[in-house]
Amino acid sequence: MSDNQTEFEKMRQGLAFNGIDTDLRLRREAARLACAKYNAHPSKGNLRHITRLFAQFGSLVIEPGFQCxxxxxxxxxERCYINFNCVFLDSAQITLGDDVLIGPGAHLYTVDHPRDALARAAGECHAKPIVIGDKVWIGGGAKILPGITIGNNAIIGANAVVTRDVADHERYLG
Incomplete structure (x- = not known):
């Protein structure tokens, strides 16, 4: 690891990073503005404001209120549906398989903070990826925590807080 890595590079490599870094704050602001443009006037044409941020996407529907x-x-x-008012905190990778349905108000959190108060106050963060398999249904209001993998054909109940990996075909009600 080089000492002259940017906080963005550290974040993308899964290393501890400073979440209050100016460059990261500006990147979050740019994403917020892109989401705001779409959310203010949702249309297929305006969806490009959000999708041009994404690393990869297939066919999808994103309802208004989306934030990342x-x-x-x-x-x-392919064929993913993200309902109203969903939040994707993507300091690490968030991967959705094909045919994923995400209910309204669901949140996916990759970022976490140290348990030590001084490290938290200094802005230290770390992130772990979230992987969601094919044909998964995530109920409204569910929260997916950092580092979680959800297997193919799983169902996550409404308002569940997912704190562990979920196996293929499993129903996780929280």
């Missing part, structure tokens, strides 16, 4: 930190670490498969 950067967008650059979001990978979305």
């Amino acid at each position: 930190d950067y967008g650059t670490q979001i990978h979305i498969g």
